Amino acid sequence: MVRAFYHEDTSTLTYLVWDPESRDALIIDPVLDYDVFASQTRATSADEVLSALEQEQVNLRVIVETHAHADHLSSAQYLKEKTGAPIGIGQDITKVQSIFRSIFNFPETTPTDGSQFDLLLRPGEVQHFGTLAVLPLPTPGHTPACLSYLIGDAVFTGDALFMEDYGTGRADFPGGSAEALYHSVHEVLYSLPEATRVFVGHDYRPGDRALRFESTIGREKASNVQLSQATTEAEYISLRQRRDRTLKAPRLIYQSVQTNVYGGLLPEEEPNGGRFFKIPLNRSAPTNRAGAPLASSKEPNNS
Numbered sequence: 001m002v003r004a005f006y007h008e009d010t011s012t013l014t015y016l017v018w019d020p021e022s023r024d025a026l027i028i029d030p031v032l033d034y035d036v037f038a039s040q041t042r043a044t045s046a047d048e049v050l051s052a053l054e055q056e057q058v059n060l061r062v063i064v065e066t067h068a069h070a071d072h073l074s075s076a077q078y079l080k081e082k083t084g085a086p087i088g089i090g091q092d093i094t095k096v097q098s099i100f101r102s103i104f105n106f107p108e109t110t111p112t113d114g115s116q117f118d119l120l121l122r123p124g125e126v127q128h129f130g131t132l133a134v135l136p137l138p139t140p141g142h143t144p145a146c147l148s149y150l151i152g153d154a155v156f157t158g159d160a161l162f163m164e165d166y167g168t169g170r171a172d173f174p175g176g177s178a179e180a181l182y183h184s185v186h187e188v189l190y191s192l193p194e195a196t197r198v199f200v201g202h203d204y205r206p207g208d209r210a211l212r213f214e215s216t217i218g219r220e221k222a223s224n225v226q227l228s229q230a231t232t233e234a235e236y237i238s239l240r241q242r243r244d245r246t247l248k249a250p251r252l253i254y255q256s257v258q259t260n261v262y263g264g265l266l267p268e269e270e271p272n273g274g275r276f277f278k279i280p281l282n283r284s285a286p287t288n289r290a291g292a293p294l295a296s297s298k299e300p301n302n303s
């Protein structure tokens with residue numbers, strides 16, 4: 001069984017998936033609400049998912065992330081604290097942690113070994129959570145660590161593949177790759193049986209249509225507007241790069257990334273009792289302290 005929760009503010013889909021017989025359940029990509037102007041988090045959306053666990057009378061076995069999201073904060077830690085369920089993510093999160101430790105200039109002592117998560121999942125290795133069998137599929141490109149999760153006849157694609165009238169995720173974040181995303185969709189997802197149900201990680205409701213979050217591999221292959229079965233690698237890479245140049249940075253990118261690469265842990269408490277996000281300034285066009293552009297527009301070292 002699948003129940004979807006739509007987070008209006010960030011167009012994110014969270015899923016609760018369970019085995020109707022054993023009632024063993026997992027949660028995919030839960031959201032922590034965050035008001036950027038007040039810089040205040042709230043657990044309203046996470047509490048809705050917690051109530052659903054009770055309504056459906058299921059036992060939560062695990063919380064998994066498809067990737068470290070750049071547009072919303074994860075409530076995985078909150079849900080873990082409330083339920084005791086472990087948190088899993090793709091093992092290549094370590095690469096993403098290294099990239100962002102450097103971008104944020106976090107201390108060298110900040111671990112980049114994935115130890116903030118309970119489970120580092122290896123693509124291709126079936127995981128058993130109670131009676132649920134979950135196959136993590138390698139679908140990098142949006143980030144280098146993205147996984148899709150195949151559970152029975154349903155695949156949860158995160159930001160690799162969206163509804164066919166929208167396309168795919170973007171590939172211009174640090175460590176992203178249009179080429180990798182092409183292969184993830186064309187070779188990994190499109191080799192699944194056509195009847196496989198697809199549950200997407202976001203729905204941006206193009207043309208203001210009603211919310212849609214479920215498709216099939218057959219429908220995606222036939223008609224995904226950015227990457228169908230017929231799209232060549234060269235066509236996709238050129239389209240993806242052109243499109244990504246027109247996209248703004250996600251509104252919550254810095255707050256999201258510094259939370260989510262650490263499994264949803266908020267910043268540590270500082271001596272005055274507060275918690276503080278760190279926001280890079282002028283990364284793409286550096287200036288001096290007066291705001292005057294620097295001669296070299298080279299990005300700061302972020303590899």
Ligand SMILES: [Fe+2]
Pocket residue numbers: 067068069070071142159169
């Ligand atoms: Fe994402």
